[in-house]
Amino acid sequence: MIIVPLGVASATPTATRHLSSVAVWRDGSVFLFDCGENAQMRMLQGGLKRSQIDHIFISHFDTDHYSGLIGLLSTLQLQRRDRKITLVGPEGLSEFIEWNFEFSNIDLNYEIEFVELSEDFEEERVVDEEEYYIEARPLNHSKFCIGYRLQEKDRPGKVDAEKAQEQGISEDWQYKDLKAGKDVELEDGTVVKSADIVGHPRPGDSFAYITDTKYCPNSVKLAKNTNVLIHEATFSDSLSDKAEETGHSTAKDAARVANEAKTKLLVITHFSARYTNEYVLLREARDDFFPTWVATELRPIFTDPAHEKGIIQPKVYIKEINQGNKKDDNKRSKKKRSKRTKRSKGKKKRRMRKRKNSPSQKSRRSRSSSSRKSGSSRSRRSNNNNNDNGGGDNSNERKPKQITPRTPFDDFDRF
Amino acid sequence: MIIVPLGVASATPTATRHLSSVAVWRDGSVFLFDCGENAQMRMLQGGLKRSQIDHIFISHFDTDHYSGLIGLLSTLQLQRRDRKITLVGPEGLSEFIEWNFEFSNIDLNYEIEFVELSEDFEEERVVDEEEYYIEARPLNHSKFCIGYRLQEKDRPGKVDAEKAQEQGISEDWQYKDLKAGKDVELEDGTVVKSADIVGHPRPGDSFAYITDTKYCPNSVKLAKNTNVLIHEATFSDSLSDKAEETGHSTAKDAARVANEAKTKLLVITHFSARYTNEYVLLREARDDFFPTWVATELRPIFTDPAHEKGIIQPKVYIKEINQGNKKDDNKRSKKKRSKRTKRSKGKKKRRMRKRKNSPSQKSRRSRSSSSRKSGSSRSRRSNNNNNDNGGGDNSNERKPKQITPRTPFDDFDRF
DSSP states (O other): OEEEEEEOBSSSOOSSOOBSEEEEEETTEEEEEOOOTTHHHHHHHTTOOGGGEEEEEOOOOOHHHHTTHHHHHHHHHHTTOOSOEEEEEETTHHHHHHHHHHHTTOOOSSOEEEEEEOTTOOOEEEEEOSSEEEEEEEOOSSSOOEEEEEEEOOBOOOBOHHHHHHTTOOSHHHHHHHHTTOOEEOTTSOEEOHHHHBOOOBOOOEEEEEOSOOSOHHHHHHHTTOSEEEEEOOBOGGGHHHHHHHTOOBHHHHHHHHHHHTOSEEEEEOBOTTOSSTHHHHHHHHHHOSSEEEOOTTOOEESSGGGGTTTSOOHHHHHHHHHSSTHHHHHHHHHTHHHHTTSOHHHHHHHHHHHSOOOOHHHHHHHHHHHHHHHHHHHHHHHHHHHHHTTTTSOGGGSOSSOOOOOTTSOGGGO | OEEEEEEOBSSSOOSSOOBSEEEEEETTEEEEEOOOTTHHHHHHHTTOOGGGEEEEEOOOOOHHHHTTHHHHHHHHHHTTOOSOEEEEEETTHHHHHHHHHHHTTOOOSSOEEEEEEOTTOOOEEEEEOSSEEEEEEEOOSSSOOEEEEEEEOOBOOOBOHHHHHHTTOOSHHHHHHHHTTOOEEOTTSOEEOHHHHBOOOBOOOEEEEEOSOOSOHHHHHHHTTOSEEEEEOOBOGGGHHHHHHHTOOBHHHHHHHHHHHTOSEEEEEOBOTTOSOTHHHHHHHHHHOSSEEEOOTTOOEESSGGGGTTTSOOHHHHHHHHHSSTHHHHHHHHHTHHHHTTSOHHHHHHHHHHHSOOOOHHHHHHHHHHHHHTHHHHHHHHHHHHHHHTTTTSOGGGSOSSOOOOOTTSOGGGO
16 A cells, blocks of 8 residues: 555645645555545645545544545546545535535536444444455544544465475365365375465555544554554644643654554654644654654655565665666666566567667666656556566566665655 | 736646636735635745735636635634635625534634625625725626626825925825815915826726636626736637637637737636646737736736835846946845835945955855845735835935836746
């Protein structure tokens, strides 16, 4: 999943911060969490297609969290959308949408499915699909407010095909059974155990969105073991009274939730306009929970750094590129990856060399560094395809055996 | 008046164009014409204070023209506004505001005065103040839509004080009478004629805002002899069928209105997203009406270039600055103008020189050029004060007698 904060302001926009909204890209579909004013334009600016939105989740009815909704839905109408969209939020959401579209005389040409939660709900799976589900729980704000968790379901372990063949597995149904956890009896009576062939189930990715709220147990439940938790941190600790009074969190509250929930990465957002430098809040949160970062508008967060493989060259490579002989090839591999995979390696290498009249090394270097910078904007679109390749088309000798563990934020300079 | 386009897109925002909105700054008060999504943030980015808004005019109820209204009014609420605001628009405006605030549970702490126009109105002065009035007329769009004209009332001519004293005028009431157009009889029986002492009445500034509409006679009436006309130009001439069908104007339609109305400057806006280069539309409009410009977001348009005097140094000065000896003084005069007027010129000059340890000429030059660039953002705020000074505190020998006539767009590089 790729998480793109579209707006990080609280209550009122500043000259540089938009109102609350977070887009989550997952496998070609976009989930929007809250929809502050101008979210539709921020999506465009972040390289996300508005037509890819399938679900919108509204936390509560403070104008800064839903004021972009009518504009966005109108744009989808103008784009002649005909696919259904699902809107999840507190009771009254359908009334709001319907009243406003009637006022503006818009007759929607696509279906909106409303999932409305009443104030007394305790926990609900508001969306449940084959590969993921979304859980909602009430939070503790001055008005009824909902937190969300997007959880991918665990995928079965990988089948070790070589081992399976060795043990005599050949039919499709046998593979299926093994994958499903069943042992398979061969014709000669040997039993092939699923546990021997199939690896551990791969845990699904997870993300929680918690705003606006004071500290509350439901936040911890929603954020439990998530890969990324986006949590509001409206105030610094010195204004904890104000946070308590207005039903908001301080940076320390956010860190507390992250600590108790054992989330892997905490991203704080929803900054009060008084903090022109949001790193004040970051410092406070980091004191209690180190893997914290500030949400930066339009700066994507990868829930799993492995997703970046093949999209953005890890820094470890760069050194090697500049030292070794094969730098040209390695750089070009990024540009032409999709074409490459269809051809055999040897042939392609030669072809690529012919195409350019061997410019000087210096100019090559400068070109490659600029392409590295712009890589991220392409990344979101091509991620899906490249994931399948797993970056495996780099020739083996250039691939470091161990890549230094990185947070998603280590290459700050990629923009 | 200073006109700042906040958004120039039609229907749906692009990555670089916001939805329709134009702010007009006049004598410390801001008039907002339409309020597309994110207008409140664009104001901030343009250096306009949201607290200065006194009037908002909505042309019609297509979402792209009013979707920023609730967000803006909510922000004024958070800013603890207590001054009245006037909202002008089609019938239903008050219902829209009230329903949405009730939905969000906001109890406004400032008064909104609604001026709502019904579909059958023909012409109305919706605001009438001592110094200016605002006229509204219906336009010809697919739904009920209103065009506006902001007109300053003519001011009486300037009194020639020297001539008056020569003829024996000394009392205040005599000046008043002369200004009001009455002749004054002195004690010795001489009659001093008002026409001899008082100049021609000075015509008021004017601005018209016309969107969305096909060509219609009311547009011409609204734009008659205006200094600046902002007119929509959604389509190019090749799509005139589409313009007709959707109730919009082509660039040529805008030029036609400007021609018939004899406006001084036409600014086209409301560009369809299909025109990534809006200069295509500019060329078409200029063919028919030369003084046309494209609305550029956040780029201020001065209805009267004289207003820029003392705010932004005209280019004619710059040459002199670089040649003559008095350059430092001239540059600093801009920075410290307000302080300067209170002191005697000689003293101050020396003081300023002492303060800095005479840096090299080169560094002075570079500093001054950077301050010139940032001048425009300060300009809007300080305009009011500086107008009174009339730039008159520059020593006389440096003031060119005739400044080359300039359009408001001649110093494109001031940003």
